[in-house]
Amino acid sequence: MEIRNASDDDWPKIYPIFRTTVEEGRTYAFPENLSLEEARPLWMETAPAVTVVAVEGDVILGSAKIGPNRPGRGSHIATASFMVDPSKQGHGVGRALGTFAIEWARSHDYRGMQFNAVVETNEPAVHLWKELGFEILTTVPGAFYHAQYGFVGLHVMYKSL
Amino acid sequence: MEIRNASDDDWPKIYPIFRTTVEEGRTYAFPENLSLEEARPLWMETAPAVTVVAVEGDVILGSAKIGPNRPGRGSHIATASFMVDPSKQGHGVGRALGTFAIEWARSHDYRGMQFNAVVETNEPAVHLWKELGFEILTTVPGAFYHAQYGFVGLHVMYKSL
Numbered sequence: 001m002e003i004r005n006a007s008d009d010d011w012p013k014i015y016p017i018f019r020t021t022v023e024e025g026r027t028y029a030f031p032e033n034l035s036l037e038e039a040r041p042l043w044m045e046t047a048p049a050v051t052v053v054a055v056e057g058d059v060i061l062g063s064a065k066i067g068p069n070r071p072g073r074g075s076h077i078a079t080a081s082f083m084v085d086p087s088k089q090g091h092g093v094g095r096a097l098g099t100f101a102i103e104w105a106r107s108h109d110y111r112g113m114q115f116n117a118v119v120e121t122n123e124p125a126v127h128l129w130k131e132l133g134f135e136i137l138t139t140v141p142g143a144f145y146h147a148q149y150g151f152v153g154l155h156v157m158y159k160s161l
Numbered sequence: 162m163e164i165r166n167a168s169d170d171d172w173p174k175i176y177p178i179f180r181t182t183v184e185e186g187r188t189y190a191f192p193e194n195l196s197l198e199e200a201r202p203l204w205m206e207t208a209p210a211v212t213v214v215a216v217e218g219d220v221i222l223g224s225a226k227i228g229p230n231r232p233g234r235g236s237h238i239a240t241a242s243f244m245v246d247p248s249k250q251g252h253g254v255g256r257a258l259g260t261f262a263i264e265w266a267r268s269h270d271y272r273g274m275q276f277n278a279v280v281e282t283n284e285p286a287v288h289l290w291k292e293l294g295f296e297i298l299t300t301v302p303g304a305f306y307h308a309q310y311g312f313v314g315l316h317v318m319y320k321s322l
Contacts, residue, residue, distance in 0.1 A: 022233070029235030070278065072183070073306040074190030074315070111312075114301055116277070117231065138299035140275055140319060145234040151272075154235070156317060158301060 001093065003100045006051040006063060011040055013060045014053065014083075018043055021083045025147030027122050028081075048075075048108075052100065054084075054093050061088045064097040066104050069114050078105035078113045078161075082125075094125070098132050106161050118155040119144050126155065134159040162254065164261045167212040167224060172201055174221045175214065175244075179204055182244045186308025188283050189242075209236075209269075213261065215245075215254050222249045225258040227265050230275050239266035239274045239322075243286075255286070259293050267322050279316040280305050287316065295320040 006014065015036050022030045030042060045051045049067020053060050062084035069079035080101040084093045105113050113134075118125055120139055130136075134157040142151035167175065176197050183191045191203060206212045210228020214221050223245035230240035241262040245254045266274050274295075279286055281300055291297075295318040303312035 025234060029231040029233045031232045069304075070190040071192045072190045073186060073308075074278065074304055076306060076312075077301070077304045111303060112301075114304070117235065137301060138317060140238070140273075140298065140317070141321075142272060143230075143235055143238045143275070145237060147234075151237075156299060156301070160302075 001054055001056055001061065001096055003052050003054050003096060006044065006053045008044070010053050010060065010063075011044055012036065014043065014063045015039060017060070017063065017083050017085045020086055024086070025145075027119050027125070028083075029117060029144060043081075050104065052097070052104075054097055061085055061091075062093040062097055064101055066101045068110075069116070076109075076111045078108075078110040079116060080105070080113065089124075094128055095132075098128060102132060102159070102161070110161055112161050113159045115155070115157040117144070118157050119146065120153040120155055121146060121149055126157075129157050129159075132159070162215055162217055162222065162257055164213050164215050164257060167205065167214045169205070171214050171221060171224075172205055173197065175204065175224045176200060178221070178224065178244050178246045181247055185247070186306075188280050188286070189244075190278060190305060204242075211265070213258070213265075215258055222246055222252075223254040223258055225262050227262045229271075230277070237270075237272045239269075239271040240277060241266070241274060250285075255289055256293075259289060263293060263320070263322070271322055273319060273321045276316070276318040278305070279318050280307065281314040281316055282307060282310055287318075290318050290320075293320070 051065045054062045064082045066080040068075035069077045137156045139153035143154040212226045215223045227241040229236035230238045298317045300314035304315040
């Protein structure tokens, strides 16, 4: 597995992962039913943020975007989002992308990384972020409408860098 | 004082308040030095969100924007931002806008209102939101670079509706 910057040409291969992940309704509060072009700016970042892909040869296993959580006087704290192809989960792709994101943020002099909205029932993700050093700062009650469980909380998670 | 929807024609009068507030560097993590046109989309909302102004005759005392904190499966929680003309502060404009925002969100069937980034040293704001029923869920350490105090925390505040 290699992690490299995503190019515009990668987006048509990332998009099905984005679309499936959003439609499953268990992890992300993106709008649903977005077309290839509508979804592109929600995932493909521009500087100072970056979008990367985890690949094996020509196959995209997952993707992450990393950048400032806020502009201006909040731009020293990073944030990141992650998606792994559902058929490739459980093989360390998320861990590799998470580790990459932390290192990227450290090397770009961010002072911390904040996840604003980790669905509390997304146990593999919550477990992974804890293993990588994130703590749950709070859980906003009922802030996510889960496709199976209805209203569940969103964790704010944070790691000092 | 009256609170009404902001029109495009109001923006040139709101902009100096926006610009001064951001440049003071004590309350908001917007980019600095934005032109009239660059700043417009950061404050003037489109449906389902709304931007309002508090006015006395032709004079704009302050402004607020209110809408969903997240799209899709997070769109049942509202968020809002507020700015009061520095020369009009301490006369209940913020309280009037805050009360309006809560009522607006209630009447639009939001289940809660979340403030993502209240600067912890902004005591008048923190005090007002507590009085209006918000609680501090957590404080992200050092997430705001304050013009006077350096790195200070950002409160996540929440009120159930």
